[in-house]
Amino acid sequence: MTSTKTAPTTIDLTAKLDLYRCQVALRKFEQRAYDLFLENFVKGTSHLSIGQEAIAAGFAAAMKKTDWTFATYRGHAHTLARGVPMTPVLAELLGRTNGLMAGKGGSMHLTSVEHGVMGSYAIIGAHLPIACGAAWSAQYRGTDQVAVCFFGDGSVNIGAFHEALNFAAIWKLPVVFVCENNLWMEYTRTSEVTAVANPAADRAAAYGLESIIVDGNDADAVFAVASTAIARARAGEGPSLIEATTYRHGGHSRADPGKYRPEAEVAEWLAKDPIPRYRARLLEEGASEEQLTTIETEVAAEVEVATEEAKAGGIPGEDLLMKDVWADGGSSWRN
Amino acid sequence: MAQLTFREAIARGIAQEMRLDESIVFLGEDIGAAGGVFKGTVGLLEEFGGVRVRDTPISEQAILGAAMGAAMTGLRPIAEIMFADFFAVCWDIVVNEIAKSRYMTNGQMTFPLVIRSGNGGGLRFGAQHSQSVENWAMMVPGLKVVVPSNALDVIGLMAASIRDNDPVIFLEEKALYSSKMDVPDGEIVDKLGSAKVLRQGGDATLVALGNMVPKALAAADELASSGIDCTVVDVRSLVPLDTATILREVAATGRMFTIEENPRLCGWGGEISSIVSEEAFYDLDGPIVRITTPHIPLPAADALEDMAIPSVERIATTVSKSMNS
Numbered sequence: 294m295t296s297t298k299t300a301p302t303t304i305d306l307t308a309k310l311d312l313y314r315c316q317v318a319l320r321k322f323e324q325r326a327y328d329l330f331l332e333n334f335v336k337g338t339s340h341l342s343i344g345q346e347a348i349a350a351g352f353a354a355a356m357k358k359t360d361w362t363f364a365t366y367r368g369h370a371h372t373l374a375r376g377v378p379m380t381p382v383l384a385e386l387l388g389r390t391n392g393l394m395a396g397k398g399g400s401m402h403l404t405s406v407e408h409g410v411m412g413s414y415a416i417i418g419a420h421l422p423i424a425c426g427a428a429w430s431a432q433y434r435g436t437d438q439v440a441v442c443f444f445g446d447g448s449v450n451i452g453a454f455h456e457a458l459n460f461a462a463i464w465k466l467p468v469v470f471v472c473e474n475n476l477w478m479e480y481t482r483t484s485e486v487t488a489v490a491n492p493a494a495d496r497a498a499a500y501g502l503e504s505i506i507v508d509g510n511d512a513d514a515v516f517a518v519a520s521t522a523i524a525r526a527r528a529g530e531g532p533s534l535i536e537a538t539t540y541r542h543g544g545h546s547r548a549d550p551g552k553y554r555p556e557a558e559v560a561e562w563l564a565k566d567p568i569p570r571y572r573a574r575l576l577e578e579g580a581s582e583e584q585l586t587t588i589e590t591e592v593a594a595e596v597e598v599a600t601e602e603a604k605a606g607g608i609p610g611e612d613l614l615m616k617d618v619w620a621d622g623g624s625s626w627r628n
Numbered sequence: 629m630a631q632l633t634f635r636e637a638i639a640r641g642i643a644q645e646m647r648l649d650e651s652i653v654f655l656g657e658d659i660g661a662a663g664g665v666f667k668g669t670v671g672l673l674e675e676f677g678g679v680r681v682r683d684t685p686i687s688e689q690a691i692l693g694a695a696m697g698a699a700m701t702g703l704r705p706i707a708e709i710m711f712a713d714f715f716a717v718c719w720d721i722v723v724n725e726i727a728k729s730r731y732m733t734n735g736q737m738t739f740p741l742v743i744r745s746g747n748g749g750g751l752r753f754g755a756q757h758s759q760s761v762e763n764w765a766m767m768v769p770g771l772k773v774v775v776p777s778n779a780l781d782v783i784g785l786m787a788a789s790i791r792d793n794d795p796v797i798f799l800e801e802k803a804l805y806s807s808k809m810d811v812p813d814g815e816i817v818d819k820l821g822s823a824k825v826l827r828q829g830g831d832a833t834l835v836a837l838g839n840m841v842p843k844a845l846a847a848a849d850e851l852a853s854s855g856i857d858c859t860v861v862d863v864r865s866l867v868p869l870d871t872a873t874i875l876r877e878v879a880a881t882g883r884m885f886t887i888e889e890n891p892r893l894c895g896w897g898g899e900i901s902s903i904v905s906e907e908a909f910y911d912l913d914g915p916i917v918r919i920t921t922p923h924i925p926l927p928a929a930d931a932l933e934d935m936a937i938p939s940v941e942r943i944a945t946t947v948s949k950s951m952n953s
Contacts, residue, residue, distance in 0.1 A: 394732060394736070397732055398733060405736070411737075422721065427698070429698055433698075456690040460694065616734075618731050620794050628869075628872045
């Protein structure tokens, strides 16, 4: 990378403890979300990113409050990592009035504009051009905001990916595209249906961008690469495309136990679980066992509170049904 | 007062608003230096510069995604999709993203944006550059749909669309780009959701949109000479829909004919017919009749295209036959 602006790419132990807390929170939240599916509190579908937390946490730590996140339907982690409290996210999954969108969006569309979470998009690739638009807006208005757009490896073969990459490159937009390569689309291995070995990184050259691959299961490595790319975008040097290698521990969605994956592969990636790995590193770097246990206990308690608060939320009524199709708050299409 | 073509009215309407509001930006293919493939945006690059008027690659998803992302973060973008047929390659952004995101986010986001597009047939461009897609847009909750029929309305409805805080699909009838009319000087701002009664008659009400409006007016002239006096209503916007004017004008004559360029099935006239039959059934003196393009792709040959799209003659004959039966 040829950035003239540099950002710190390493952090101190205090910041690392925050990064650990974030990853643990994402993990414990989603484990609870899964339990609540099994208890039928969560209807519909949901896509967990258990195993991929280091990417969401590492990027969020590198972003300013005013920066924007664009996420996919697998967006719980990205939403929480930006500081959205657990209760409204969980309540949204439960379809309650205290949900982030009062139950109108659901698991796949988590959005919190006040936290810079500019939507979770459930059509593959669609949000890459939209992130370009936000970045264009920042460029036009002369703010230093950066749009960070997360997507899966399956997105690299859809047209919107290529339109967005070219568009961002020619307009030098302050956007960072992050491919979370978990090796599998839904039931099909991405490498079986992709012309290049590294689905995002090998496409970077086509848009005049550097090929960047990062260990997506290492929060420090993610933080470093994120900091550099965000600094480059903020300096007006244009977009970056980052491929973060990772693995989802579970299936694609609630309906998918993920049995199509070879046991040895799953075992190999479970051994590379970002959270125990980060925990061990923190101990090596001087954190105490007690500090880490305290974080884990506090997060567990937070999940309990969120669960109770979400369950206590109201059931949305007709007032919400017909609300906010239009900017005037209503849904009228005739006089 | 100056005589203005429909295409000149596009640029005038956009320029009027861009002068007032720095948050308005405009993007699309060939809109800048080229002045638009239909010459509807001539002069905008020169007046507002390349930062506000930006040419794009042929990437319709990128164009509309950019408009959406800009709108959700405080700009008021205008995007051009050159031919309305091309909505088919970026319909996801329109339907799944732009139209739904305010509702899905419980009102956290607003999308003050306008998507302009050349719509409709009559130019012998064949099936992929001639479609009337107003009914595609009308059926999607969350989109406003505006189709002006003359230069004056282009300016006023463009201004109203740009000032509106919701996404507006602004369809410009290609067959009307060279039509002219006298337009007053100064600021012109119209209102969405207001149909216009262009002619008043006691026998039948012709409800028309876009390029079908001048045809309905010409047919009404012909019918008048054979003793059938028609009211002509220009619908102007399908969403919001001015049902009050339509219901009132249909009740006054007891007969309604819809004049639609879109293919027959699920055309906008079907929805209006349904509203009229539910709410003005006892005011009707005869069947509602829909005059549409048949349910076929549009052919290229002039002879065939002229047969397909409702003509002045077909409108007059259909109305006359129905009124005399």
